[in-house]
Amino acid sequence: MHKVLKTIPKGNRTQVFVDNSSFLLYKGEMRKYHIEPDMELEDETYREILEVLYKRAKERALYLLDDSYKTEKQIRDKLKGGCYPESIINNVIIYLTEYGLVDDLRYAKLYIEYKSSSKSKKQIVQDLYVKGIQKKIIDEAFEKSEYSDEKSLNKIVEKRISRYNLNDPKDVQKLYRYLVAKGYSYSDVRKTIEKYSDESYYD
Template identity: 30%
Template sequence: MIITKIEPQKNKDRVNIYIDDKFAFGITKEIQYKYNLAENMEIDEKYIEKVLIEEEQSKCNNFALRFLGYRQRSEKEIVDRLQKKGFKPYIIDNTLDYLKDYGLINDLEFARSFMRDKIHINKHGPKRIRYDLYKKGISQAIIDKVLDEDDGEYDRALKLAQKKLPSYREDNRAARYRKLGGFLQRRGYSADCIYRVLNKLIK
């Protein structure tokens, strides 16, 4: 088999490869140069396979980088997205290694950042944060570690409850106790914390 033509695509970083006067595949110029592909070059199936695997790997790496460009991601989020795009398992594994080599995947730092956002923006408690991190594929050890670093649960729950309590002013004590407790529970605060807050605010 002979490469009979190499033509540029509209995307200046890519070219089309023709073999025996028929279009064969498109690749990046970087891969073309890496594999020394040129017109009139003789090429076999094994070499083509190597080139196409390299092209697929490049696509997967670049897609993952774009996916990370929007916000920090957990490893599971990246894997799930790449699987959804149809990349093969060994290609995904190589991409994960590539991202880790550049420090772009770090579940511990992701979990810390996620917890900060949920605390300061959503006012969530540790039980809710634990559940959400679990869904993101974060290991139990990392979840335990980051939650142990947070010692402000009671103060946050108290402020949240103080802000919410006036909306129950028409209710009797039992109803206020039940409604405020349910509100804090839905936000993910622990039973012990809720008990302390309720006993402080509802006399």
């Protein structure tokens, strides 16, 4: 048996608090299962509700993945926002992982490739951390990529160099500050910029 602690209306749905978790049901489902505060849910009814929620959560996750890859954390966060119980979320993640629909290593490799011409390794690592990817996976993704800060830095400088007058020390300083702020090392920045100029302003 499972105790319904309380119910809270949420638009066309109702948040149902059962035991130590909660979930959202539509009004028709509330009537179907005769759910009211302080009632006891039979185990069979509770399992049926969880099956409904699992199907709904899986459909929601597949919809989220329809337009772009997502990390496991991104899917978890979206489902948590939809008030799905942790057990349901875990089962959805298992399903997505088994079918290769969620793969943080693949995501990290694609992200590194996509951002290799606009971000430093430091920036990319920080982005991937925020997206919930573990350090060991990030490290493995970099090991399997052809990324290097030197290549990345050269691509950025090639795109931006025309905006600066390399005969003007102030402009050179601006370019240095911009690139160092993006996470590239001072020595790498200097070496790259000096390829485009015969002058050295920092001797």
